Amino acid sequence: MTNIITTPVSRRTMLRRASQLGFMGAAAPLAINLAGAAEAAAHGANDYRALVCIFLYGGNDHGNTLIPCDPINYSRYSAIRGQVGILKKYLSPLKTLAPQTLTDDLQYSFPPYAPRLKLLFESGKLAAQLNVGPLITPLTLQQYKSSNRALYPLPPKLFSHNDQQSVWQALGSEGSTIGWGGRMGDLAMAGNGNALLTCISAAGNAVFVSGENALQYQISPSGAIAVKAIQGLPYGSPAISEALHQLITRPSEHKLENELAILARRSIKMEGVVNTALAKVDIKTSFDQLSGPNPLADQLKIVARLIGARKELGSKRQVFFVTLDGFDHHADLSEKHVDLIKKLDEAMAAFYVATVELGVQRDVTAFTASDFGRTLVNNGDGSDHGWGSHHFIMGGAVKGGKFYGTAPHVSVDTDDQVGQGRLLPSTSVDQYAATLAHWFGVPDHEMAIVLPNIGNFSNRNMGFV
Amino acid sequence: MNIMGSISETEAARFLLRAQFGTSEAEIAAVRAQGYDAWLEAQFATPRGQSGIDWLDAHGHNAVAKDVKYFDPTAGNYMIWNQLIGQPDQMRQRCAFALSQFTVVSLNPIDGFWPPYMLAGWWDVLLESAFGNFRDLLERVTLNPAMGMYLNTKGNLKEDPKTGRQPDENYAREVMQLFTIGLYELNPDGTDKKGADGKPIETYGQDDVMNLARVFTGYDHNMDRVKYQTVAWQNYPVVSHEFCVDPMKLDPKKHSQLEVRFLGLTIPAGTPGPDALKLALDHLFAHPNVGPFFAHQMIQRMAASNPSPAYVRRVAAAFNDNGKGVRGDLKAVWRAVLTDPEALDPPANPLGGKLREPVLRVLGWARTCGMHSDNGAYEIYSTERADEGLGQSPLKSSSVFNFYRPGYAPPHTEIAKAGLVAPEFQIETETSLAGYINFLQWSLRWGYKDVKPTYVSLRAIAHDTPAVVAWLNLHLSGNQLSDATCVLIAAALASKNVTAASSDSDKLDMIAAACLLVMSAPEYLVQK
Numbered sequence: 001m002t003n004i005i006t007t008p009v010s011r012r013t014m015l016r017r018a019s020q021l022g023f024m025g026a027a028a029p030l031a032i033n034l035a036g037a038a039e040a041a042a043h044g045a046n047d048y049r050a051l052v053c054i055f056l057y058g059g060n061d062h063g064n065t066l067i068p069c070d071p072i073n074y075s076r077y078s079a080i081r082g083q084v085g086i087l088k089k090y091l092s093p094l095k096t097l098a099p100q101t102l103t104d105d106l107q108y109s110f111p112p113y114a115p116r117l118k119l120l121f122e123s124g125k126l127a128a129q130l131n132v133g134p135l136i137t138p139l140t141l142q143q144y145k146s147s148n149r150a151l152y153p154l155p156p157k158l159f160s161h162n163d164q165q166s167v168w169q170a171l172g173s174e175g176s177t178i179g180w181g182g183r184m185g186d187l188a189m190a191g192n193g194n195a196l197l198t199c200i201s202a203a204g205n206a207v208f209v210s211g212e213n214a215l216q217y218q219i220s221p222s223g224a225i226a227v228k229a230i231q232g233l234p235y236g237s238p239a240i241s242e243a244l245h246q247l248i249t250r251p252s253e254h255k256l257e258n259e260l261a262i263l264a265r266r267s268i269k270m271e272g273v274v275n276t277a278l279a280k281v282d283i284k285t286s287f288d289q290l291s292g293p294n295p296l297a298d299q300l301k302i303v304a305r306l307i308g309a310r311k312e313l314g315s316k317r318q319v320f321f322v323t324l325d326g327f328d329h330h331a332d333l334s335e336k337h338v339d340l341i342k343k344l345d346e347a348m349a350a351f352y353v354a355t356v357e358l359g360v361q362r363d364v365t366a367f368t369a370s371d372f373g374r375t376l377v378n379n380g381d382g383s384d385h386g387w388g389s390h391h392f393i394m395g396g397a398v399k400g401g402k403f404y405g406t407a408p409h410v411s412v413d414t415d416d417q418v419g420q421g422r423l424l425p426s427t428s429v430d431q432y433a434a435t436l437a438h439w440f441g442v443p444d445h446e447m448a449i450v451l452p453n454i455g456n457f458s459n460r461n462m463g464f465v
Numbered sequence: 466m467n468i469m470g471s472i473s474e475t476e477a478a479r480f481l482l483r484a485q486f487g488t489s490e491a492e493i494a495a496v497r498a499q500g501y502d503a504w505l506e507a508q509f510a511t512p513r514g515q516s517g518i519d520w521l522d523a524h525g526h527n528a529v530a531k532d533v534k535y536f537d538p539t540a541g542n543y544m545i546w547n548q549l550i551g552q553p554d555q556m557r558q559r560c561a562f563a564l565s566q567f568t569v570v571s572l573n574p575i576d577g578f579w580p581p582y583m584l585a586g587w588w589d590v591l592l593e594s595a596f597g598n599f600r601d602l603l604e605r606v607t608l609n610p611a612m613g614m615y616l617n618t619k620g621n622l623k624e625d626p627k628t629g630r631q632p633d634e635n636y637a638r639e640v641m642q643l644f645t646i647g648l649y650e651l652n653p654d655g656t657d658k659k660g661a662d663g664k665p666i667e668t669y670g671q672d673d674v675m676n677l678a679r680v681f682t683g684y685d686h687n688m689d690r691v692k693y694q695t696v697a698w699q700n701y702p703v704v705s706h707e708f709c710v711d712p713m714k715l716d717p718k719k720h721s722q723l724e725v726r727f728l729g730l731t732i733p734a735g736t737p738g739p740d741a742l743k744l745a746l747d748h749l750f751a752h753p754n755v756g757p758f759f760a761h762q763m764i765q766r767m768a769a770s771n772p773s774p775a776y777v778r779r780v781a782a783a784f785n786d787n788g789k790g791v792r793g794d795l796k797a798v799w800r801a802v803l804t805d806p807e808a809l810d811p812p813a814n815p816l817g818g819k820l821r822e823p824v825l826r827v828l829g830w831a832r833t834c835g836m837h838s839d840n841g842a843y844e845i846y847s848t849e850r851a852d853e854g855l856g857q858s859p860l861k862s863s864s865v866f867n868f869y870r871p872g873y874a875p876p877h878t879e880i881a882k883a884g885l886v887a888p889e890f891q892i893e894t895e896t897s898l899a900g901y902i903n904f905l906q907w908s909l910r911w912g913y914k915d916v917k918p919t920y921v922s923l924r925a926i927a928h929d930t931p932a933v934v935a936w937l938n939l940h941l942s943g944n945q946l947s948d949a950t951c952v953l954i955a956a957a958l959a960s961k962n963v964t965a966a967s968s969d970s971d972k973l974d975m976i977a978a979a980c981l982l983v984m985s986a987p988e989y990l991v992q993k
Contacts (some may be wrong), residue, residue, distance in 0.1 A: 011905035018640065036880070044727070057864070058864075079629075080629060082628045082629075084776065090969060129837075137648040142640075146862045157648060157667075158671070159671055159674070160638070160642060161864070162866050162870065165650075169475075169602075174872060175872045175874070177874060177876045177881060178876070185747070191614050204851065204894065205892070205893070205894060207876075210876040215876070215877055216876075217892040217895065218896050219895070220896045221852075221853060222852055224895070225852050225896050225899040225900050225903070226853075226899060227898075227899045227902050227903065228902075228906060229903070229906050230905050234906055235910070235974040235975070235977060235981075237957070237960045238960075239957040239959075240525065241705065243953055243954060243982055244958070244959030244985055245954065246951070247954070247985060247986045247987075248902075248985050248986070249954065252819075252987055252988070253815055254815050254816075254987075254988075254991060255816045255878075255879040255880060255883075256818060256880065256991040257987035257990070258879065259880060259887075260820075260893070260987040260990055262878075263895065263898055264898055266895060267895035267896075267899050268899075271895075271899070313885060324964060325864075328635075328864075330617040330633050330634075331617045331633070375631070376912075377629050377630065377631055378628075378629075378631075379622070379632060380621070380622045381620070382633065384631070384634045385634065412629065419671075420631055424596055437817060441711035448930075450634075465799070
């Protein structure tokens, strides 16, 4: 494992780290800082690691993503799902690389429209983390029902989209300003030739990639966008071009105006750096898709291209954020979920192939996340907001072809559910994230800064990567 | 703040840029002559322009033809751009646009027959309700077919003990979280109430959602007025579009008969659907959170990102009682938002004001500089892409949570450090900042498809660049640009050497450049 270089970090970060680790006194921050530096291995020329968060906005219906397909559990699934269930004839059990026995001898299938994910799983490049979701502490059903919230705290605003998106990304309800991807970026940015290219979103604003020091750099699927009127001669006049540049970039006393100017300076400067580097990258892997426009594939393509430009840009450690939207299937689940899973299947597979082409498949790990899982019970033609869900981790370093965590019973009334098939998570987001962070190079003693609740869980590494 | 009769040009422009989209010489004069209150009363009394539905009909979007336009959502964009740019009831349009960011429906997932009509029916509800009462708005929103599709009240079925099927909870959750009361109990000034443990007090829990969901079961599109037309090219009939306008219809057989307990109200088992709906909506409407929750967001949309608690309290009080004992009078809310001293006086605080959202920038320009379409088609597409559009398009939010959240604080900024918020910064990125200026560079000169700028006022003074800059400064920004900025812009424009004898094309180049510089300047972008 390679540790992230931990210097320099801001004094504020160091102080907060010190206090979180229980150190007192003025000398402590320095000591931690030096300890961090001493642990850090020197990065070789080819040293590189990237995490890619694929966020499925709306709350993916895990019940139709990993489907129980052994006879006993399928009949339970079918009875609960009713008309939104997938027919048995379309299912076939996923083959694990080594024999594995799950709860109630469960066997899972991908839906028939995810053939590439199946192939990736069975070839060991994709792992499944079962029933993962936000938790502050491990929680039994009895503890969940307890009124003692001091002893058994719940994540804030369960079942609410915007809040659970924020909890998954930043471990706090909406309004949280620092995500765990950003916190990893804080630790990693000093090792990058261009600190601003540590945390990158190809999907618009996301708190996941916002750190205390690491900014989220936002890029469009077509690359960085130039202000044409600054590069060219708007309305035939260099004077207008120059005035525009000056107007949008000069500092202002008014703070909101000043923030716009800071953003403009960053946008203009990074456009030159990024597009120059991207111009030299040629990826042969096709991201052209079979099932029509695929915004996730478009985003993953620019991520792959940025990874292809890593040496040019001096990137050593990067955290990316991409999304696929539209998973809130209260209705038309059978029809609309199919299309999204197809897109996910095609986009993830293309991305994996691109990392192989770039020779970085062991250095890039992609993983899925989502607002929440959904009810197993149907509401007619859809499902409602849930809690725990199943997620996927993909890459050459992933110990794939295996299920991690505890499979939930196919049920609506066992002690791993909180009603209507809403899963009570048996693995926390913190544990899922800590496993990824460990691979990324976050040292154990820094883990609590990235994931404040990780100390409440005895197992800090699920082992999937 | 000025008393009536002493409103300056600048103050009138600042007021108009909040109360509507743009400003004209005549409107500035009217505000100055009438005073704020009388001007507002005149707008409240202004009849609606052409409805969205009527506009679609008038432009042939109801045609039934083999090229299946009746499934194509695109004309929904034309409809809304025509409303916002082209219809005369400008303040009503402005208020409806603010409402469209509170009770959100997006064209994006609306499918099936006649998506443009779905969106027009929705927009017409917001327009018709904009100067009405919040309680009526709430009911019309709840039963609107587009909202029914968006948040799944359409087709929502009662529980089925045999299969375990449960009512859909989507609308029940969002009507509380987003459309009425919010997540936490509020003080009358919009600040969070705190419990004994010092933490905010949650307004509702999952049980409230599950119970309230029963109220919204049994509804579906109302097909009573729909006509079915058999066509040769498909094996099912084409329906006419009345169901896009008519409120959804209740089928009592599909409506839950279970008791409903939520937020302290019990609706007895077996209560007929319409009665249950009335009881539930009355109960939500009566919740003390609604006033401050709604007031805070309307202030954010129209005036300032960080209103003082006192400002919120004054607007919430107007919501709670319009002075005649009526709760929920939206006219009273708009008046309170727009004529509050905190809105009328420019903020002294260097963190005051709000970022003008991209759609409002373009609408302000379009209304102020004048637009014309030869064929009236208004073929303006979605502008939602950040890399080659505005990063925002009206009625095209990516989710029910609007383009941005009221509590969004941009990280790593002085704004966040001060503990303040700036919602519109959520869609202001490295990409959208450049994409917006690129969008302007073409559109300011050439317009968008058939919709082209006229620049009537500016053409007349095009030979006088400082006058052009001064005109734009007043009309687009309420004179927010500093003298130094005006000098800088005028000097750059002078490079074009436009004289009275210059060609129309040269004059238009210079005018477009002037608009580009003004509308890209942070001093303009932050509305103060």
